[in-house]
Amino acid sequence: MNCDTCDMAMRERKATRQKPYRYDLSGLSNVSLVGITMHTCPQCGGEVPVIPRIAELHDVLARSLIQKPTLLNGEEIRFLRKHEGFPAQKFAALLGITPEHLSRVENGHTSNLGTSADRLARAIATIAKDGEAAREVLLQIAEQLAEPQRPVQSPRSYFLKLEQQHWKAAA
Ligand SMILES: [Zn+2]
Structure with a gap:
């Protein structure tokens, strides 16, 4: 696998607790992944994670x-x-x-x-x-x-109907 930017052959490393992968793509700013394979470019330092089972x-x-x-x-x-x-x-x-x-x-x-x-x-x-x-x-x-303009507390009656041995909520 080569770097997208410099076309250098990338090295592999495992993300560790000391050097984890920050998973900002999750939309969360404090999530780090450990134990996954990272492809690292020796030239620009760019890193591409391999994230299985997302x-x-x-x-x-x-x-x-x-x-x-x-x-x-x-x-x-x-x-x-x-x-x-x-x-x-x-x-x-x-x-x-x-x-x-x-x-x-x-x-x-x-x-x-x-x-x-x-x-x-x-x-x-x-x-x-x-x-x-x-x-x-x-x-x-x-x-x-979400229906607009609905009164806060509208009175309502409930009809429950026995139909073929089963109770059903009727309109
Ligand atoms: Zn690079």
Whole structure:
């Protein structure tokens, strides 16, 4: 493998704890990878990492974020939201905040979501991890919650219908 810039043959090294690969491409500024192969150019010092199993890597990273003992910062929330496949508008609706507020937090203009929304964001990310079906339900809820001009508390009746031995929510 040759360097893109100087066409020199690159050397191989393993990323170590002392000299890790900073994974800025994740959108997180404090994630480092260790144990992967790096191709290093002896001329310009340019480095090209070999990152296998990226989906698994992002999954492990998301789990670490969900378990973080302190409030998530903006880039951590953005990573979780994107990793679980939520558009900003829908994620904000699920958290009960405005898209503008979510954007301010994700961009670092506001330091965090506050305790309740922070915990809710983690819960949503955890549920979405359970698979596509859980994610779909959350997106449907988001769609309903995002409908504009909805009264804060509209009275509503619920009809439950027994149909062929199974209960169903009826419209
Ligand atoms: Zn080079």
